[in-house]
Structure formats: structure tokens, C-alpha cells
Amino acid sequence: MKHDSLDNELARKLKRDSFPETPNPWFTRRVLNKLPDKQPHSLLWLKVTVYATAFLGCLGMWTYATLFADHSVITVADVLFFFALVAVTVAVLWQGVKALSE
């Protein structure tokens, strides 16, 4: 854009001789202190949806495990499934309560 000697001369002079920026090490801190208080987390609705879906999923698995699964023979896989279901349910409930109470 600067295509003549006047432009180049003015650019050189202004960059060198115009008002300089005076360093202010506290500037950023002062700006951040003046910001309004934090609003409620904007992703709260997403968290509620995810945890509700996970909880309903656990409920569905418990329903299957108690009402529809074949209990005539209990295998190692059934035991592992049961403990995994307990662990997942506890984790979902614990994380969900923790996240929503923040």
C-alpha cells in the first residue's frame, strides 16, 4: 500500500517519533479485576444432559440385569458384569452430583 517515498518517509518518522506505548505491567491485572463476576457455567445444560443420559443408561442396565437376564446359571461373566455395573453407576452418580453442585 505504501508506494511512494513520502509514504515511506512518513512511516519511518511516525514509527520513530510518534507517541510511544508506555509499558504498564499492571494493565492486564487491572482489566481482569474490572471484569464482571463469573456467570454460571455456560456448559451446565450440556453436563446435565450427559449425566442424565448416563444415569438412564445405568437404570436400563439394572432393569435388564434384575428382570430380564437369565439367573438360572451365574457365570464369571455375569459376576464381572455386575461389579462393572455397580462401579459405573457409583461413578456416574458421584461425578454427576459433584459437577452439578459446582
Added chain:
Amino acid sequence: MRKLDEIALISRCVLADDRNAFGTLVEAYQPALRRFLMNLTMGNADLTDDLAQETFIKAYLSIRSFRGLSSFSTWLFRIAYNEFYAHIRRTHDIASPDINTLADAPLDSPHTIDASIDTQAALAALSHTERAIVTLFYIHDLPLKRIASVMQLPQGTIKSHLHRAKQKMAAALTDNPDNNFS
């Protein structure tokens, strides 16, 4: 700052209200923004800091409306110019050069205090609009299209103002025989 880093920081501000991310943006852009305002206010450091703070606070409050059509720095400069213009309309403050600001110039710099005074006096001879355009064009190396976006004026109008400002500055600087300006 790289464009990707900028987008990542802005996303963190919008999605998670991440104050650290916003602080990083302020640190990155405040030197250029404050220099722009310093030249608009003719060296008034207190007013520069007030306007710069208001600019960043307004940017934070409206960061969700930043669509990325212009660069983040162009958007910031636009807010800063609007803040300056609003201040002028409120106070009818006709800025004159603040000679005390020259005390910050390093003593071992190659240029003289007189040259700085002459340049800053030449800036003072311009209107607020001309001064803003000259600052953005010559000091911050913004192309005319971006200056038009900052000042919300047609590019043709920016060119006219720039042409007039160049003539005024050249006349002001060549009037002084101590200047090596030709």
C-alpha cells in the same frame, strides 16, 4: 499471535468463561492498542489506559458476538476507536500534545527530542479522524481495507482523509528547517 492460538483462546473465553485465556489475549494485544490510543489522545497516558481498559472490558462482554469475519485485532481497534470517539463527544476534549510523555524517550536514542515534538505537533494538526487513519496506516501498517473496517467508513473516504492528512503532515514537517524531511 498465531490465528489458531487466537481462535483457541477466544473459544475458551466463550465456552468456559476462561479468564486466564482472556488475560493472555489482553497481554498480546494491549501494547499495540495502547500505542494506537496514545497517539489518538496525543500522549495522555491516563486517558489512554482508561480507554484501553474500557475497550478490553467491552470486548470481553461482547466476545460472543465476535464472528471472526475480521481479525480479532481489527475488532479490538474498532472498539477502541469507538471508545475514543465517544469520549470526544462527551467531553469535547481537543487533545493537544503532552510534551511530558517525551520524558519516556531513551536518552541514547538516535532521534532528537525536537524531532519527536515536531512529529507529534504535526499529528496534532490533524483532525481526530485523520490522526486515527494516519496512526493505523503508518504506525500499525494496516491496509486501507482494514482501516475502513476499523473506522466503519468507505475505503474511498479513508483514501481521501489519508491524502489530506499526508499533505498536512508534509507541510507541517517541511516548515521546520531542523527537520530532515524532504
